[in-house]
Amino acid sequence: MSKIPETLQSLDIDSHTYHYHSLPLAADTLGNIDRLPKTLKILLENQLRNADDESVSSEDMQALVDWQQEGKSSREIGYRPARVLMQDFTGVPGVVDLASMRAAVEKLGEDPACINPLSPVDLVIDHSVMVDKFGNPAAFQDNVDIEMQRNRERYEFLRWGQKAFDNFSVVPPGTGICHQVNLEYLGKTVWTKEENGATLAYPDTLVGTDSHTTMINGLGVLGWGVGGIEAEAAMLGQPVSMLIPEVIGFKLTGKLREGITATDLVLTVTEMLRKKGVVGKFVEFYGDGLKDLPLADRATIANMAPEYGATCGFFPVDDETLNYLRLTGREDAQVALVEAYSKAQGLWREPGDEPIFTDTLHLDMTEVEASLAGPKRPQDRVELKNMPAAFAKVMEDDGKAEELQTVGKLASEGGQTAVGVDRSYEHSDSQAVSFKGQDFKLDPGAVVIAAITSCTNTSNPSVMMAAGLLARKALEKGLVTQPWVKTSLAPGSKVVTDYLEAANLSDDLNALGFNLVGYGCTTCIGNSGPLPEEIEKAVSDGDLTVASVLSGNRNFEGRVHPLVKTNWLASPPLVVAYALAGNVQCDLTQDPLGTDKQGNPVYLKDIWPSQAEIATAVEKVNTAMFRKEYGAVFEGDDTWKAIKVSESKVYQWPASTYIQHPPFFEGMGREPDAIEDVKDARILAMLGDSVTTDHISPAGAIKPDSPAGRYLQEHGVEPVDFNSYGSRRGNHEVMMRGTFANVRIKNEMLDGVVGGETRHVPSGEQMAIYDAAMKYQEAGTPLVVIAGKEYGTGSSRDWAAKGTRLLGVRAVIAESFERIHRSNLIGMGVVPLQFPEGESRETLSLTGDEEVSIAGLSDLSPGGSVKVIIKNAEGERSVDAKCRIDTLNELAYYRHGGILHYVLRKMIGAA
Template identity: 85%
Template sequence: MSHTTPDTLSQLEAGGQTYHYYSLPKAAEALGDIERLPMTLKVLLENQLRFADDESVAIEDMQALVDWQREGRSSREIGYRPARVLMQDFTGVPGVVDLASMRAAVASLGEDPARINPLSPVDLVIDHSVMVDKFGNPTAFRDNVAIEMERNRERYEFLRWGQDAFDNFRVVPPGTGICHQVNLEYLGKTVWTKDVDGKTLAYPDTLVGTDSHTTMINGLGILGWGVGGIEAEAAMLGQPVSMLIPEVIGFKLTGKLREGITATDLVLTVTEMLRKKGVVGKFVEFYGDGLDDLPLADRATIANMAPEYGATCGFFPVDAETLNYMRLTGRDDAQIALVEAYSKTQGLWREPGAEPIFSDTLHLDMGEVEASLAGPKRPQDRVALTDMKRTFEALMGDRLNEVSNTEKGRLFSEGGQTAVGIEQSYENADSQDVDYEGEQFTLDHGAVVIAAITSCTNTSNPSVMMAAGLLARKAREKGLSTKPWVKTSLAPGSKVVTDYLAAGGVQEDLDALGFHLVGYGCTTCIGNSGPLPETIEKAVDEGDLTVASVLSGNRNFEGRVHPQVKTNWLASPPLVVAYALAGNVRRDLSKEPLGEDADGNPVYLQDIWPSQAEIAAAVEKVKTEMFRKEYAEVFDGDDVWKAIDVPQSEVYEWPESTYIQHPPFFEGMGKTPEPTEDVKDAHILAMLGDSVTTDHISPAGAIKPDSPAGRYLQEHGVKPVDFNSYGSRRGNHEVMMRGTFANVRIRNEMLDDVEGGFTRHVPSGEQLAIYDAAMKYQQEGTPLVVVAGKEYGSGSSRDWAAKGTRLLGVRAVLAESYERIHRSNLIGMGVVPLQFPEGEGRESLGLTGDETISIEGLGELSPGCPVKVTISSDKGEKKLEALCRIDTANELAYYQHGGILHYVLRKMIGSA
């Protein structure tokens, strides 16, 4: 085999312009046929061709991608360089903090700080900060934006500094939209271009993002996925994303959705199927003739939830529907012509009947999809609408409804300890009489206290948004109204949604039911649901009520939406409105009425559900001019944003702030790394079960006043009303390390029947907050480990889940399995992820948390090698060989340098 990269640079004409590109057909002449290679791997192959240098990318890497077709898998590691990086502000602020601290570190080493600059284009969209403080009135949006600007002024001043200080870095101001919807509607190009040596080079638009739902852009034929903030920072600084060539699961779609079935129902079904299949760390690629009639907005909804079904991405190839959407959203004719010509020339265009080679396949006839929700705490736990009432009552252990154990097993097969815990509170609790704003009512179990049309997953989709508006209109015509205990909100992902809801005449109907605009951002989906009315919160607490939220989001993990809301249900926007009318998830909407009309007649869901013809007519109101108008000045911001005072300096001058602080990650860093030491007699900081999410490890929501983070803020003069959220405080490591493992629903198995971020300080036997125990261990010079079950670190691509772990003094995590991003983030922070041998775990080994753990050979690691672990207790020693989950040579280099940013920084100054 030749070790010379084939010469594939070619030219094409599109829209009257000449472009250069690296030809995949020419590569195939040298490497072998690629016609049936999955589209996603063709994109990776082009990336290898373009960056081939015989060092970071060699001919063997390209050949491995072609040869992948033989078995549908490969063990080859490649370096992938995305065209750009996307950030949101919760992850973007700490990312810019890291860049600022890297500049400070470079200056302290006597080097030029201006070397620290993004080499790839970076867009940061401020979308995670607005909270639903005000709701249910016409001024809610204005009031929430004013509160947001006041609450986050220090963070926004810092981002304005970064916008001026760094090259290739743009910021979309607050009040504009959600990063993924802005990406889909405006930023994404499908084919990217760059001027190189006087030539215009065309290549696939690819990206990584600091939010796991970056995958939404896959709906537009753009390969992108979420990574941790630290990995994204390395990518923007020119470091390739190290990855094994993935398995690619083909998901064949046929048929059409039936009348009354939404894209949300479809994606919840897809999520359930793929979670059962097991696609963690794999690509999913959709194909089949069902795509012929699947609108791009529906594709984006499915692609968005790739993190929920566990895949790295959920990709839809480019076809005529891609071009239709680009026209609708106002992309210029030259760009659309380029996308069509490039995709067809490169074999990246979806052809009818195409059957690529895949590692494995699934099939769904979309005609079999039924109306669904998902919950109460995981997005993959789909529940048919017809089963919702019985599912909730089975979960609660409601003997009054005589739900059999068999039925409980069928309806909620994975309830486990959570079902038992809720059952106890259910049996000991009472309904509560409430007087709220002049209305008297009884609050009971299952009460819907939050109904939120939220999240780019669904607010990017005109069909489900118009369906919600039409349902609201019909409900209003029937005289129905929202129950008084429901906190309602509408938070679109872009201003275009407001334009088309108004054009369709349905915004006033939504307003009439309390679904007023509260902001353009993630709101309830990220945990920024804001407080419940005080009387409602009091009733929930005093009655120990298990209440519900219904949201059109993608995440419903424990403690995420609101700390007092124990069950959270994902649903389509029209179902969100329906449950706000019903007021309780214990009402069977498939059979029981939502309420009564003016004449006392029952009104059922089917009476007000809009037909597909009605929805299609409403969607016709969505016009290209709306997109062009709203995105014409997308980077400008309002007068308040423009008036922010921006410090002018290459190296950031750290102010006294409880939002932004100089992190300690580079303190004492030399130009070369210290040798890696073994772990000797480490104590277990926390012993956790299965499916522990990054929300459990590093919550994004409310800060409790009596928590370590709450105490810290009060000691620094911040009143509880001004705490904001953990997500907004990610620029301050002092808050975030105190918030690590502080989720109100996390359960440390070292303690009996205790919820929240607590542990046992083993030497003293004292129960302490995890942060307080970690600091005590640090004072004693004791290293720490975390022990966990399966799917450790699932959920959001939250780098602080790894940063906080590192700052608490944790040297290693020993789990039964990992989700992809968190494993990578741990390595990126210098924490070694180890995996129990197959069939072993904390339960089979009988661990109590009192043991000490020693780990040998950390200075001689290789990717995927066995690692000697000794677990000691007063009962003796247990020795096992754990699997090192440092999977690639690049990851090993990051770990040996103490973290990925340390490695990149040393490389940029020439010492790595």
């Protein structure tokens, strides 16, 4: 084994000495790294600092340097992030698991206090607020009050966790979105800790339990989303096992043209990278175009890494990074450290940098056009002028196009009605509605939700100010929001409110119904709340294909609202514009939004703010705002402070429908059981391509007649108090009942049926997937899931894997997997298997009636193959499926029954 380089050096900054592991010094031994991508330099530093000849060896470091020869490597490394970030939807089950581990350790006769985070953990409560109230000045306070009432049991539990666990901090509700709080406050770019009486400096790195953790890469901080179970292992001192990734270089040149926003840029980047194919890869942005790209724009692009499929989208440190750190109130000493350290380590972006990459793309930003994305995938970019045609295609696919009248056609008189310009959008399904004193027709394409929401854009002052300026200009022209549009403004931090008020734009947004509804993730994660009853009835009665327009990053089927079939991602000013137009069939590049007070048509170009106007407004953003809002970020309001906290180190599980002791460690011994092959399993579901974790994991509203709804009612919870699946992630009984229960999921075992149903074999009876799984469990029948390409795309939802395990699924056999969900399946003891090239459920003519056996599970090797035997009435056939357990660490987790079982045994010395 090669000798690990001696690399410890010191750096003197303003009379303070920092120690660090020098990359240039390591290069003297390992080889030149000048052109190594900066993301891999960060990984190399991580290896140098954690080298122990066990989890990290000199061969691991050499492999990173040798990566430059081919732009790829098959080497597995152990990576230890500096910290962990959680949001409450994923954080609550994480803390439940930690509490459950303490109980299991106590049961094994060991000290439960050994279960404790070893790396700093920040949990930001941002996913629980829902848009119940909107369009009025009291909406924010009303929603906060409802949130606290609904979630008190969860918040009591998190308050206990904050007190019981060391190294664990909670940002209370009503503060902001975790990624924006991370960008504006938590992130440091260079981290420090005291070690052996000295201050050690190293890159700020993290993993997060939300896929949009990648947003922090805009600040030169390397981070990405992992499953909750993998994050728990990281916080408990385990390395994140990973293959050295391919790194795709994305060169940016030029500048955005007048009228083009950061949202337009990110949708273009997302489309390009999805076409390129970057799943499981790092993307690193470079090129001289970065010098004119604001930090907030970089963060917007980095945020969308899950949408373009990459592990992360990284921007290196430069002067713009320092400017943002100063603006957001970071201390001068920290800014000086970031500059000196980055330059000393070769992590600073220099003009003309051309690292070695696996492959590259190039975008001239002058070519970016105004765009949206939809109707159900973030990578499906649609130029603004093509929106009517894109919606017409939706109608055609739904078999309704033959009745769709001319798009955007003005009424012959071009006159004004009670709701603005009269357009011929009527269709046989159009519904007459009386609402708030107005009578109108609700037509296909009606925008029933217009939401300025999500970390993606609300962290960006330029697009937020643009929305406010557009609202002001619209009001000056006499335009109004259409009455069927549910409007909302949910900023990512309180600083947004401060600068909108400083620019005198809050009143303009309020006047169009974009009142503050909360600080947190709302519409983008399905917390859009109910539509007004009259609107919901019209949509349901007419089976109308209506729309939401939101400034978010996710628009998957069934995510925003179960009744809204088309969902379009857009910049905040376009969200306001569509609220005025009221229908996505309107061509905003040619058709008027409405008429002014003199009856003259008003076009989008008439009210779109100039870059100069936006820049003037953005100048209102100042450091004092950040220091004020983050000065007491962990304190919370009086209601939060009043929550009583137990002193016990082991949680005393109450009778609760929110928090329950999960069964994952039941019967667990000090040694793992032997793995058995799967024999005569039944197929629980057979799914197509691009099945997302939103399809698999419980999310959004709980239907009263669903298995989860029935369970809650049996336990005394009325439908009005169901709350969302996300809020009940600490209760496995609710979550397993909601697994595969998405209203848009399509199980190919049932012809034409949409929703979480399956065919129970051999009875042939159609029933809820949960109910079928319980019947199979009673009979002792193992289960498998069959799927197509890109299984598990989307957010890092640990319940997509936990629920799968609790339903009795032993294996998922798919054509390909998205990175995070594949890892999560292994972390819960479910083996991911990949059909051999050219084989699929279709080529094998599977119906779902087959029995499936899997041989070779006791003798697995990373990337090896296992025999899948498929039996039906006509006989047997077999395929050699690839085991997608990719690393030795993942294999160890699987053999122990899951990552938490492995960590628990390791922490008590049994593994």
